[in-house]
Every structure is written in structure tokens, then in C-alpha cells.
Amino acid sequence: MTKPHLAAQVYTIRDFIKTADAFAASMQRVRAIGYDGVQLDLEHHPDVLAAAIKQACDDAGLAICISHFGYDLFEHELDAIIERQQIWQCNQTAIVNMPERYHKQGADGYRRFAAEASAIGETLAAAGITLSYHNHSFEFVRFGTQTGLDIIYAESDPRFLHAEIDTYWVQHGGGDPADWIQRVGGRMDIVHYKDMAIMPDGQQVFAEVGEGNLNWPAIVEATMETAVPWIVVEQDRCRRDPFESLAMSYQFLQRFR
Template sequence: PKEAARLAQDNGLTIAATHVAWDRFLNDLDAVIEEHLVYKCVHPAIGSLPGEYRGADGVKRFVDELGPIAEKLAQAGMDFSYHNHSHEFARYGDKTMMDMLYEWADPSLLKFELDVYWVQHGGADPALWVRKCAGREPLLHLKDMRITPQREQRYAEVGEGNLNWEAILAAAREGGVEWYLVEQDQCYDRDPFESLAISYRNLRAMGLT
């Protein structure tokens, strides 16, 4: 952690958020907090839950376990965010897992790090979910979805695909998003730094500064 913090500082970077495995939050929370104090990062997040937490019983278990963890993070000046993929939009009866997380967890304890690509991939409306999570989404993951003539869904630079960025960014501004994090899983034949530059230029052109 100290080396990562030094490298970030030396290069003028802020560690806005991290992803930490759920078992570390459960079993190694003091060390997680100490690491984030070193990073000067107040937004630890989980990238996904283990498979046994899927479905209504799993979400209830997660919410119960989260309470004391989020409270201890808050005492250290931190919050807890959940990063989605598309499986959270699978339906269990009349609700998706994402509905359950949103409705059953205390808003003061569970924040969201929505990934707009994966919301779209799950068949939901990214702008609607960004608006829905207003006030509890300090972090937003941005990447575009491009559809190929072969009907493939591919990751793309922001503004180079099919997502409705005007609606997404308007909802994000209204919802109090603090950090817009470009996170493109694959750049295919393009250099990742070139992909990042394209997303950055397009976001600037969309009015994000």
C-alpha cells in the first residue's frame, strides 16, 4: 500500500476508490481500513459478491453482514460501495438482485459504484439507475458498449458506442456523482492509453470537466 500511495502521489494521481474482496471486509477489516488511510482513499468498494450471495437469501445475508462493517468504515471516515455487473439484473421472482440491494440495505450504509456498461448489458436503463441512486453514488464507472455487425457486444471508449451519454451524464450531475471513472475492460487492438485519451476527449466534449 505504501508503494502504491507513493507512486500515485509522485504522478499527481488520486486513489479515488478501490475494489476489495468481500472476505477481506469480513475477516480483515482493520487492515483494509489501515490500507485506505495510507491511500487517502475514502471509497473502498466491492467488485462483486461471491456466488453464494445471489438471490434473496444471499442478499439478506449480505445486508446483515454489511451493517457493522459499514459502521466501522464510517467511523474511519469511509463509506462502502457496491460495483455491479450484469448478473445483478437476473430476476428472482418479482425482483432483481439489484432491486433487493437498493431496497433492503440502509442507504447510509450501502452506496453504489454503478457500471453503466454492465447495467445496459443486464437489460436495464443506465440513466434510470443513475437517477435512482441519486445521493448514494459517489462513484460511477464509465465505458461504452459497441454493437458489431456480427451482433457482438464489445467494450468501447466513452462516446464511441451506443449508450445514451447525454441522459447518463445529466442523471449523474443531478445525482451528486463525485468521481467519473473510465474503466474499459478490453481495448482490443488499441493501446489502452489511446483508448483512455479518446474517452477523456469525448467526455470533455460532452461538458464533463
């Protein structure tokens, strides 16, 4: 069984990638930890040119496994996204989240989003790019027997909209991360590994992988069984140096490799 590659989501180190020089130095640090690649999040390095990003990743020996863009860019700047993906030699991109206007419309809004995202994905597929959807927890609102996330994947075209399951947000929404990885098996190229810890006051917080309460043996087993090619480690907020957090997550995951 082929082991998935490990990548870091640059959102975790967003405060360290705001210039071309800072981005390049940070990519070297990510590679030194041991990661094979990165996931790009353009919002947090807007002043770094696409070519400079690619050069920095190449120099560090990091693959660009996937990118994240807001839905408005997919709607209005799709040609620019395709151009960036070609510069990065990256054939995967993902919608960060579904805009509020859709989930305000209830189940019909989810259906409309699924159809529209599929159409965008079809255009991207013609350019050799796969589109995925990155979930949060709001998609776990129920409409009878289905959640919003159920509707997105039931009503979208599996050829043109893949899944990018985020383990933290599935758990936050009351779902089972391992079960969801299995459910979208064969339709997921990237999975987001993110842990959840509980503070003494009951607050849920983001944690390094292995430092929280998610069932990692089950999650990793599901990832391996469904042959997901890439695991992306992300931590939205860190309570220590973000590079240390990335290193802790990386070291924890080595026990499963």
C-alpha cells in the first residue's frame, strides 16, 4: 500500500510568508521538518508573485500539491486561477468554503451550490485541474435525513467536484472524520489533518496533530484504505511557534508510516 505524502498548509505559517524572501525562507524551514509539499493559500501571500512562489518551492524541494481560493475568485477570475495553477505545475485546487448566500437558502442553496461548483469544476477539468471542496462545520446542519455536506456530494458531479475533508471541522460539526474519509473514498485527493483539544473551561481549540482528542488511528487507517495521495497538515491557530507546531504534527504522524 502506497503511503500518502505529507504537506503543510501555508495558512499555518501565514505571518511568515508575506514577502518573497520570507516565503522562500519559510519553505526551506518546512522542508527541513520533513514535509514533501505545501498547500498554497493565496490570500496570505498576495504580494508574492506566482513565479517566485514556484521557484521558492522548487528550491526547497517541495511540491505544490493543491491551492485554496475563495469562491468569488472561481466565479469571476477562473482564467487567472488556471494561469497560476499552470505556473505552479499544480493540478489540484479547492474552494475554501461555500459562501453564506447559499447556506442561507437552506437545502435548495446547497443544491444550487453543488450544481454551480460542478460547472466550475468541469471548466477546470478541461484545463487538467481537479476541483475539490474544503468543508467547515456549518455544512453539518441537517435537512431531514441529510446534512448540507451530504447534499453537496450527492448533488454535485463526482467527476468535477472532489472532497477535501477537514478532520477538525467534521468533528466540530458532530461528524466522524474517519467515516467521512471512507464515504468519499475514490473522490478525494487531499485530506486535511487538524486536531481538536479541549481547554479546562470547555473551549475547543486547534491543536497539533496528536495533541488533541481526534481518533488518529482510525483516521489514518481510513486514509490508507482509501488511498488518499496527500495528507495536508493545518493548524488555524497555534499556541506556540507555528513551525514547532508543524514539526510536532509531522513527528506524530511518523508513527503511522
